[in-house]
Amino acid sequence: MSDTEFEFDLAKDLPRYQAPPELRAAIRRAMSPEPRPRAWWWVGALSASATAMVLTLFWASLGTLTQWRAVPTDPLHRLSRAVVSEHARNLIWGDLQGREFRPHIVPAALPWLRLETGVGHRQAFIGDGQLGFVGGDPVYLDGRRGVALHYKDYDGHSVSYLAVPAPGLTIPEDLRVPVGRYRPALVRNDGFSVWVWKEGDLACFLVADLVSESDLERFKAYFLRIREATQPFIG
Secondary structure, X not given: OOHHHHHHHHHHHOOOOOOOHHHHHHXXXXXXXXXXXXXXXXXXXXXXXXXXXXXXXXXXXXXXXXHHHOOOOOHHHHHHXXXXXXXXXXXXXXXXXXXXXXXXXXXXXXXXXXXXXXXXEEEOOOEOOOEEEEEEEEEEEOOEEEEEEEEEEOOOOEEEEEEEEOOOOOOOHHHEOOEOOEOXXXXXXXXXXXXXXXXXXXXXXXXXXXXXXXXXXXXXXXXXXXXXXXXXXEO
């Protein structure tokens, strides 16, 4: 039998099956795919724009936050901010508001604080009828070890005195305020007022939440009490 006769007989003898109707439609769809709906392009473009907007807002907010949190380069304001942060930390975690007046512990506290920090006091304000002593702590401010003495007045205001070594610190004349025979600087920061003065190579600070004009007169009186009765030194 020839090859031609074999192919003819094979084509005649093999069974034939009818293709299902949906096969033709499937083939046509595969050969001519439908265009992508425009809605998907619009969603993709919107998503890209939203992502770009979120990133822009994030970097803008980060820049603003960095600027707000930036540490001042001026030593006086940098130390004053550290003093305010230490005072606020004690208000929150040290429970200054809840402490009772304890003037009797001052004589024992001063030698211990000197041993811990290298900042001593020949004498310190222990309190009076308006301002009472509640405690003392060693502090570490802007890379400097120092002493903090805490007071509370009878209206509930907490007042902290701090002394840290700062031999190169200068106090600008435009910040000085006459208080009695002294001229300390007055710095305001984050809702607190801070008196700043120098005693030798020590920078001394008095901080409280007394910021209004009427409170300022009371804060001046507190400064005079503590300044007159407190004599710090390094050693």
